[in-house]
Amino acid sequence: MAATVPPTGLSQQAAPLKRLTGAARGDQLFRLVLTICAIVIPVLLLALVLMLVRGAAPAIARFGLGFAATKTWDPVAGQFGAFPMIVGTLLTSLLALLIAVPLSLGVAVYLTEFAPGFLRRPVAMVIELLAAIPSVVYGLWGVFVLIPLLQRAVFPFLRSLLGFLPFFQGAIYGPSVLAASIILAIMIMPFIMSVSREVLLAVPNSQREAAMALGATRWEAVRTAIIPYARSGIVGAVILGLGRALGETMAVTMLIGNRHDSSMSLFAPGYTMAAAIANEFNEAATPMHYAALTYVALLLFVITVLVNAAARLLIWRVSRGGVSGAKAE
């Protein structure tokens, strides 16, 4: 390299070159530190998976993949199957989304597009405060306030109205799949609401103006221009909520009734994977029970990873319009 530099330029360039190398050494150290930090995360993840697989190995060897499709869970007889828990986990999360998404999206749209100025910040702040309440407090509230209310008023009403559907039949216990779903919905609403609010706030005014200038009413502008523009961010908000719902343990354990059973009725008690692990881990009597619970944990891990991967795919697919739109601004 140096040979190609004319001799006259060489002496003048030597000094600054040296200084540059000195700075680069500091950079190299910094880079090393950051690289280590970055490697720690995947290593942790890997360690977690390894631990789960090793802990679950006896159960995996004994029950295989059929574990996920088996209904019996009998620690005394040493028979374990996670099907009701998997269904319970997916069902409660899905129901929670079904309740929470329209509500939180409505609130977000109201706060960004329609609310008078003095309301916007205070309401948003209160909702974000909801996210800071520990889940055991939600659980307590659920047990003492929500369940009696549901039992007395809401469930009988639902049964008389929609009783022809299998989901709304049967005896009304307090703790149930539906009660857990409702508390989950309340818990994930602040997340979905505040993220989609941020996303809606980030929609450039020019999009709003473009729609209004073409004769859109405020509502039409929201429906046809603003939400489509923000949709990949909104999907992201929903996924965040789903992730919370899948893993939520405490409040669900307190409200779902903890029964290893999968009934069609939403009034019946059920179980989720997270609740089962939290409930039974301390009382796991036999090594097989312990291994089965670890197997459940592994499955929960896999399900959350799959859900998140599917969500990424979804975001990637819907954002082919939206994100490039953001880029154009």
Place this chain on the structure above:
Amino acid sequence: MSTTLDSPVAPMRPMAPRVKMAPREPAREPVANEEPAIEVRNFSFWYGRTQALRDVSFTAPRRAVTALIGPSGCGKSTLLRSINRMNDLIPDTRVSGELVVEGTSVYGSVIDLVAHRQRVGMVFQRPNPFPKSIFDNVAYGPMLNALCTRRDLPDLVEECLRRAALWDEVSDRLDSPATGLSGGQQQRLCIARALGNRPTVLLMDEPCSALDPIATQKVEELIFELKRDYTIVIVTHNMQQAARVSDYTGFFDRGGVLVELGGTNQIFTNPKQERTEAYITGRFG
């Protein structure tokens, strides 16, 4: 402060920098008893306590280009955005005076804003296509306002894209996202989108300020074509552009005062007001 139009524009040479353009045809002689498309009488506008327009009286003749020029903060954009009431989106604004578009009082009590904005198209400073396909962008207005059936939509979209001189560039990829177009194409798409509503008036708020010179030239040629059918009001920072594309020019000064309004030729060659002369010769602004 009332300013009236006194001279139709004679054919004039484009000012430097020279842009090659179709030969300029003389502006239509204003018909004696023809009502102007836009008539503004003693119009004032406040943002909170700041007055942005002071007692402005102004007319924009039909099927001609009226340019609004002036230094930053002179209220020219405010006036433009008052014509289709886009300023409604800003809280705490007040108006007084009259603003009449095609016989309808825009700030009157009986106006149907949706129908009004359909008649008055707007093109913004930065191209703002929706993140939808090219087709859906142009179809947005007609679908929203149910102006035509789904079956006639392709014809309407094609017509608008042709009028916006974009058809040849995009006819083979109507389904691809509008955001993939270049800046100049996006702006012409926004013009096509505005035409989709079949407006009579087109408002342009510095439509070329985010475009490169070649794209600017295309949009200017387009404006020249469009004035056969539309009343165009254009706000521009670029005086050469005003001289090139407009038939009439209004000069605003700071404080929201319309200093002078007249034929573009007269304003640029023989301004009546000293302030106007100072501005167009570049002594301030």
